[in-house]
Amino acid sequence: MTDTPASDKILLDIRNLVVSYAGSGLRAVDGVDLTLTRTKLGLVGESGSGKSTVGRAIMRLLPPSARISADKLLFNGMDLSHASQDDMAKLRGNQIALIMQDPRYSLNPVLTIGKQVAETAILHQGLSGKSAREAARACWSASRSAMSTG
Numbered sequence: 001m002t003d004t005p006a007s008d009k010i011l012l013d014i015r016n017l018v019v020s021y022a023g024s025g026l027r028a029v030d031g032v033d034l035t036l037t038r039t040k041l042g043l044v045g046e047s048g049s050g051k052s053t054v055g056r057a058i059m060r061l062l063p064p065s066a067r068i069s070a071d072k073l074l075f076n077g078m079d080l081s082h083a084s085q086d087d088m089a090k091l092r093g094n095q096i097a098l099i100m101q102d103p104r105y106s107l108n109p110v111l112t113i114g115k116q117v118a119e120t121a122i123l124h125q126g127l128s129g130k131s132a133r134e135a136a137r138a139c140w141s142a143s144r145s146a147m148s149t150g
């Protein structure tokens with residue numbers, strides 16, 4: 001057996017993800033397979049093709065009307081289908097985050113972005129205000145260099 005390099009470790013492993021919304025009679029997501037290592041992945045599709053539904057299913061943030069099933073829904077080896085609400089709350093904003101395309105529903109317009117990123121670090125990583133602000137700044141630097149290297 002050979003060791004898997006850290007960059008090749010599977011972060012998300014999804015098999016046959018199906019989501020339907022009560023009353024629609026249609027599958028919003030029908031049999032999605034997805035494997036993600038520590039790389040970038042883009043989901044592309046026309047409006048209504050189910051991109052946000054996939055994201056919300058991973059975050060377990062689908063509305064109560066949604067029915068979800070999957071042969072496999074693993075994040076870092078953890079079975080998200082059976083994770084408790086407590087486990088999901090620890091994961092969200094710490095290891096997984098979702099910002100929907102309409103920032104009005106994700107970000108508070110009366111607070112700076114820095115404050116909102118720092119708040120996540122305070123809540124999920126137990127950092128003090130000062131360390132959280134430093135962590136937020138480190139995030140910007142990391143995302144800036146990620147963008148400039150493509």
Ligand SMILES: Nc1ncnc2c1ncn2[C@@H]1O[C@H](COP(=O)(O)OP(=O)(O)OP(=O)(O)O)[C@@H](O)[C@H]1O
Nearest residue numbers: 021024028045046047048049050051052053054063
């Ligand atoms: N809460 C909901 N209740 C019922 N149907 C929904 C709900 N949310 C999404 N849908 C339906 O599920 C399907 C997939 O929608 P979804 O929002 O996931 O698509 P999308 O690819 O993110 O679209 P867009 O590019 O417009 O954001 C669509 O047919 C949509 O109408």
Ligand SMILES: [Mg+2]
Nearest residue numbers: 051052053101
């Ligand atoms: Mg969407």
